[in-house]
Amino acid sequence: MSSPSRIGSLLTKSSFWRMREEASSAALLLGLGVLLLVAALSLYLSWQTANRNAQAGEANEVRVASLELLNAVRAEEIAAKNFIISGDEASLSEHARAEAALEDRLADLAALATRSKRYLGVVEVLRDRLAGRAQRFQGAVTGRRASGIDFAYNTAFNRANEASLDEVERLLNEIAGSATIKQELNLSDSESGRWWLAAASVASFLLSAALCIGALFGLRRRVNLLKASERVLSAFNTQLEMSVRQRTAELETAKAEIQREKDRAEALLADLNHRVGNSLQIVSSLLGMHGARIESQEAREILESVRGCVHAIASAQRRVRLTGSNDLVEVNHFLDSLLQDLRSALGGDDRVTISLSADEVVAPSHDAVSMGVIVTEAINNAIKHAGKGPVEIKVTLAGDRDKKPLRLTVEDDGAGFEEGSANKGGLGSQITEALSASLRANVSRDHVQPTGPRRGTRIQLDFGKDALAA
Template sequence: MRRHFGQRLIVLLSLALVMLAAGAALVMVQGIDRQIDDVNRTYEVRNQARELTSALSEAESSQRGYLLTRDPSYLEPYHGAAASIDARLLSLSALTNGDPRQAERVKAIASEVVTKAAEMARAVALVQQDRGFEARTLIQTGLGERLMDSIQLALERFIGEENQKLLDRNRDIDQSRKLLVGALIAALAGAVLLAYTLLSRTQREVSALAQSKERLVTENEVLEARVRERTQALEEARGHAERERQRVEALLQDANHRIGNSLATVSSLLGLQLLRGKSDEVRAALESARSRVHAIASAHRRLRLGEDFETASADEFLGAVLEDIATTAGSDTKNVQLQGEFDSIVVGARDATTLGILVGELVTNAVKHAFPAGRSGTISVTLKRDQSGVPMLRVIDDGVGIAGGQLPADGGLGSVIIKQLAAQFGGDPFYEARPGGGLSVSVSLPGITGTSPPQGLSPGA
């Protein structure tokens, strides 16, 4: 206990001496800063006083030149110097605000300067009014010359007093600096002596600590070996989990691929049956069924799931569905251009399939009804959020439009399917004839949630 108390006392004394030295250094720095500020202020005061004298001399010289020659070229330097006089007086007043004595001197000088400026301005005005005799009479009184001599003398005294004050302040600061340097050296010497005493005690304790450290190193090596064993076990478990995840992902991809291929086979069988159909009504029904089965197959084959295996990104998924429609529709779309623009909206896997079927049904209806007899045009498909954040699906074509501008109340099977699919998302299709021809179908999808695309999408088959 006594040893620890002695060590703490030595540390406290050393800290006190170091703080004393730091305080002395801080006071020295502050003194130097004040000295620098005084030098700068004094230099600025003297500079402003000398520039005031120069401006007065230039104004008087230009004024006398104008009085003698009446040459207007003297007026420009005269007016410039007169304006500079006011600025110099304001600067001097601001610089001497903290010194009442010098402020009074500046005030007296300013009064004489104002009188001198008024005398010069009066003489110039008289000449400009063709009253040169009165101007010469005003100059011959000698008032302006006496004012100029008085102002110059006052400014020289003002500058001299500023110089003397600066010398006095520097002498006082130098004396204080010597005392502070002495205190700083003494404090540092005491701190060094105490630090040496503490060091000698500390060295004796270091040897004891070294032995304890050797024991700790041995125990640490044992702990590190155990940590390595646990880390290896965790890595093996993580690798097993990753392999299981990849296996599940492959199974999901294979399942989607098989479903899509099975539906594609059904679509092909319907196409074969379509070729054997005799009735136009039966052929039309088979063609509609084949198109819808193909749309479902495309939705399954093009589905790309995220790392959670439960969500997909609408922009990648729907873009792929449009490509499939354009590729497989054949002659129906050879003159029709399909365009798609989709936001990166996250949807569930089940909703993604339904959304793909809905888009396929809308696009197929547009191709079938809007562009009869090989008519060319464009179908634009967009999925974006409206102002309230609700996803809005729009399919717009520039085809023949709807007869009479209104959709029939008893729409066909396609209209019924579109309405039922939209209802699964809590929306309802809205048909609107476009002014320039064609049809716009808007479907609000409030049942879709998500604001960003899923991370780490895994490609489907």
């Protein structure tokens, strides 16, 4: 080969290798650029994935902390109700422990909220509501000590306490729900970044695979951590449910014991009323025996009037039947039973007819007894002055204290009283006046018919708004 040809060949080869080297350098530079770009992208994706995982972890911590605080609030509520129902002072120490645990859980949630710069406003509202609940419980302790078991049925306290508990539960559920959503979004973003990382160039496959494997291992570790947290939370919820069932059973037992004691007290009180009535009946019989031996007609009439009053009080006392409230009597049923006694005492006297028309009225037992004595005195007086002719006596109890005035009326169709005798001050009239004053009622006496041989007599009691107050 001639020299020019060799030179041309060398130049050609030199240009080829130079071009190949330049192309390789360019490709290397391009590959390095792509590798750096992929590395930067991978680094950014890795950082973003780690950041999302961290945020998901923080969201999970907030969720767990909010659920733990909710459980602590429920445990404190159970301890508070245990004291309010049982009244056991020893249970206050259990409530204090529950309240201390509640404050610790609230502090944990507040620390997480401060770190994540979220839920600070909600945490402050929770702190205020829980402080209000603590203050309300202190008032409940004082009320329970003062009022006893009746405080457990305090409608205003129970309504305020349930409203506060519902609001606290709602706020905590909102925090838990928001944290759960944030956690799921972060995990979703992390998964998307992982797939973007897997879709990088083939040249950075090993790096992308390593990052994907690292992300997978991290994600698996997070999932395992979440599963472990869920198992712990499930065990805690199971324990809490068992505690709630146990407390519920204890509350039911205490409630049944209270009901038994209440029934026993009502039975003893009913027996006491019956015994008092029997004792007064014995006194009435003794007065009758002594009255039969008195020669003075005036003294005998006075003693007989006193005996009739004692008999009326005895009959009324035996007929007292308390309702489910503390010391209240259904006056309509009470008067019906009392009139049955009076009919039996007449011994089948066909000339006397006694009827009752009564609305449903509830009054304290002492007021019911006073009304029974007034009715008995009016009926005995009507029978006494009826002579030998027939007499019809009507007893009416109408109205109520809320909608219309209450009125008690006893009227008969006898001869009626003589004009000018209404204010003579007999013992029966004095008793009626005194008992009417104690009942805060206005008493009046007038004729049923304005004229005629049988004008009749009407005894009427008009009660004010504050009458028959428990």
